Amino acid sequence: MSAEVSSPPATAPVEDTPIPSILSPAYRATTIGMVALVSLHGFEALAVAAAMPTVAHDLDGLRLYALAFGGTLATSVIGMTLSGRWSDQQGPARPLWLGLACFIAGLLVAGFAQHMPVLVLGRLMQGLGAGAISVALYVLVGRSFPEPMRPRVFAAFSAGWVVPSLIGPSISGLIVQHLGWRWVFLIVPLLAIPAALLLRPALRQVGVVAAGSTGRNVVPWAVGASLGALALYVGGQQQGWLAPALLVPALAVLALCSWKLLPAGTLTLRRGLPSVIALRGIAASAFFGCEAFLPLLLQRERGLTPLLAGVALSLGALGWFAGSWLQGHQQRGWSRRQLLQSGALLMCVGILATSLAIQPGMPLWSAMVGWVLTGLGMGLIYPSLSVLTLSLSAPAHQGANTSALQLSEALGVATTLAVSGSLFALFLEGREALGYLLTFAIMLVLAMLSVAVARRI
Known part of the structure; x- marks a missing residue:
């Protein structure tokens, strides 16, 4: 897929001139x-x-x-x-x-x-x-x-x-x-x-800007990625030998199709736009992976009602909104790179604090504060990546590159949920704490990887 870019740097500070509403x-x-x-x-x-x-x-x-x-x-x-x-x-x-x-x-x-x-x-x-x-x-x-x-x-x-x-x-x-x-x-x-x-x-x-290069036909690869994502989702719901029988070929199909659909250098974390697109998938996987397991942890292991577990998730959503508002209205002149690095660090701290809910003796408020921080970090990252994708794309390639940005998220989240869900299923029946620990560790590693990738933008 094309990765035509324009030159605005990610390090350019936010302008102080009045911005129209x-x-x-x-x-x-x-x-x-x-x-x-x-x-x-x-x-x-x-x-x-x-x-x-x-x-x-x-x-x-x-x-x-x-x-x-x-x-x-x-x-x-x-x-x-x-x-x-x-x-x-x-x-x-x-x-x-x-x-x-x-x-x-x-x-x-x-x-x-x-x-x-x-x-x-x-x-x-x-x-x-x-x-x-x-x-x-x-x-x-x-x-x-x-x-x-x-x-x-x-x-x-x-x-x-x-x-x-x-x-x-x-x-x-x-x-x-x-x-x-x-x-x-x-x-x-x-x-x-x-x-x-x-x-x-x-x-x-x-209207229409100067036509971009049509390049190769990517529709068959999109269909392949779609089938791979579907097999991944279904495989993640299975147990026993059927789970790896579906997951392994699905992961192989997704890897091949991602290589064809995403801009060159995305999977190798090349500096610039490819790292922007890769970071969307990595950060989203970390956040939504935690979001998938947190209510299960709070209800089954800590005894919260579905209503209170839902309130806990809402705290993360409010943190996301706060971070998103901050990146759009901050007056300190922070660059997009600084916002991304700050958001990734907040996600690391937040996921680590949220995972403390696994320990029965830890107060739940610490996990809730951690989830708010995770949402705050995601709120700084998510819209910043959208802004950068448009800024770094030539007008005739904004469609292809924003498509790649959202594909990175969709495929990354699908892969993370399927793999972590299958691993968690291995530790049911008495070893749930170890399963939770493993899944949150995966999300923390992804958040730490986000810190590294943010430095390449």
Whole structure:
């Protein structure tokens, strides 16, 4: 995949000159439309997760339960890749509208499904559309907002994810209880269409920049990565010999496809844009790996109720938002590299403190403080990498490179969750503490690797 870059250095300090508000008249509709779509995507992901046990029971589809989750991740890989190429060649309008149409169609198929296989088909369509939308929105940011405004736009994106993470599961529970689970799917299109229509003026204005090189056909590699991610997800749910039988070939397929899909030098941590893209996958894997095991640890080993465990996760989301707001509004003139290094160090300290919850005698407040620090570090890292990817990409290659950024995260997180989950399963039945210790150690190593990679940007 192309890694064409422009020259703005990651060490350039943040300008002190006044920056227009992202809600000023010229940008208000675009900002509101984009953040609304991000929020609806976040709500849909979290709300469906909360409603899926009821869905699986009503449709007698427990055997396809894992596929209903893993399938969306798998098809999003294809959507990201296609959207990146189309955005570079034709502008972000077509991939955004096509992605939105696919996303809404998937929601309708799932909402009206009478059988679990039909619902899974709808989930596959949702993943394909969501992947296309996410890349198109990044390209729209790069072509609609001046560089000094982009950190604040991505801070708004983070807010768009935090709010659903706080209220999404509760709202989903109310919808399932009083309206039925189908409305968890059907209510999103009613809001997504008006939000997308706010983007029409901006999409008409951005047009198409000088065409980038089409390069080789990467779609087959995207399909291969999608199948590999799906096999990885399913393999991570298995026990016994079937788990390695699926995981080993899936990892090999993902490694080969990643080498073809990501910019040259990403897997070897070459300085500059390749390290930016690699860091997204590494840091996201560390954070979401902890997030996957923390509620299990708090509920099973420390006796917290699901409500209190959810509150604990919300603290990390609030920390993420605080870090994201800070990187977009800080006035100290910190460079992006300094923000990345600070965020990676905070993640190391935070994950180490969070892992103390494994010890029964340790107070839980120390783990909660650690999780807030982990979220704060991720909030500094995540939007900074988005800003750098756009800044270091030539306009005609912003689609390909933002696609690679999101692919790095999707494939990295899928790999980490599958491998750590399989290792954790080996230590069940009396050795859970060792399993938790091993999984948190993996996430700490990833966070420490993030510190090293941040120095190469």
